[in-house]
Amino acid sequence: RRHNYQHLKQQTITMSHQQFRNVPRPPPRGGLPAYVWAPAAAITGGVILGYYAYLDEVPLTKRKRWIATSPQWEQNIGDQQYQALLKEYKGQILPKNHRASQTVLRVGSRIAGVTQDFCKQHNLHHMAPDKAFTYTVVRSDQANAFVLPGNHIFVLTGLFRFVRDEDDLAAVLGHEMAHNVARHVGERVSSGIV
Numbered sequence: 184r185r186h187n188y189q190h191l192k193q194q195t196i197t198m199s200h201q202q203f204r205n206v207p208r209p210p211p212r213g214g215l216p217a218y219v220w221a222p223a224a225a226i227t228g229g230v231i232l233g234y235y236a237y238l239d240e241v242p243l244t245k246r247k248r249w250i251a252t253s254p255q256w257e258q259n260i261g262d263q264q265y266q267a268l269l270k271e272y273k274g275q276i277l278p279k280n281h282r283a284s285q286t287v288l289r290v291g292s293r294i295a296g297v298t299q300d301f302c303k304q305h306n307l308h309h310m311a312p313d314k315a316f317t318y319t320v321v322r323s324d325q326a327n328a329f330v331l332p333g334n335h336i337f338v339l340t341g342l343f344r345f346v347r348d349e350d351d352l353a354a355v356l357g358h359e360m361a362h363n364v365a366r367h368v369g370e371r372v373s374s375g376i377v
Contacts, residue, residue, distance in 0.1 A: 237373070241365065242307055251376055252369040258314070261332030261368070265317070268337065277320040277340070284320045287338050287356070290349050291318045294357045295334075298364060312363065330359040332368045 214220070237251045269276070277284045295316045302311035316334040326341040336359050346352045362368070 243305065248370050249373050250366060250369045251373040254366065254369070257332035257366065257369045257372075259333075261335055264331050265333060265335040268331075269319070272319070272321045272337075275322045277322060281320065283338075283340060283343065284318070286349065286352065287318045287320050287336075290352050291316055291336060291356045291360075294353055294360055298357075298360050302364070307364075312360070316360070328355050328359055330362050332363060334360075334363055336360070 233251075234249060237249055239248050239250045240246070241248060279285070279288070295312065299311055301307075312334050314334050316336055319335070319337045321337060321339050323339040324341045325339045326345055327339045328337065328342055330336045336356060338355075342355065346355065
């Protein structure tokens with residue numbers, strides 16, 4: 184069946200200004216204009232993508248963490264800090280033939296070997312230290328030990344007031360080595376970015 188729409192074309196609509204103002208308008212399109220929401224959506228998407236791109240799982244604990252640094256970057260930073268601390272502690276560093284330095288080296292080397300074996304045994308080759316540890320003993324009243332990325336361990340002699348024997352020292356050095364194996368510096372730097 185055919186419809187004839189000719190009569191619609193011939194009708195003219197005339198309205199007064201008042202009538203035109205009273206015509207119901209369609210509801211305004213809600214929301215923000217595209218020039219506002221499109222960049223916001225792109226930035227949000229980029230942040231989410233970046234977060235998941237650097238999400239890492241700790242192999243032994245299965246804990247999720249965000250690391251945006253590479254092991255090479257961490258090692259470079261550690262090597263730079265190591266050189267700076269050698270200059271800062273110059274004159275306070277015990278010689279390699281000092282009894283305390285020899286003890287730290289002996290105990291540290293044993294722990295480093297066990298760390299290598301542990302990483303191999305648990306298929307953690309990517310976490311195994313690929314660079315030999317350095318051990319620097321600094322004359323100080325402070326009781327402290329710390330590690331820098333790149334396997335640089337510093338022991339301050341004040342610590343020897345609290346370690347009774349080599350087993351206690353091994354616990355401290357093992358703790359410091361674990362920080363490097365677990366890449367805690369990279370994790371801490373990355374969390375500072377967020």
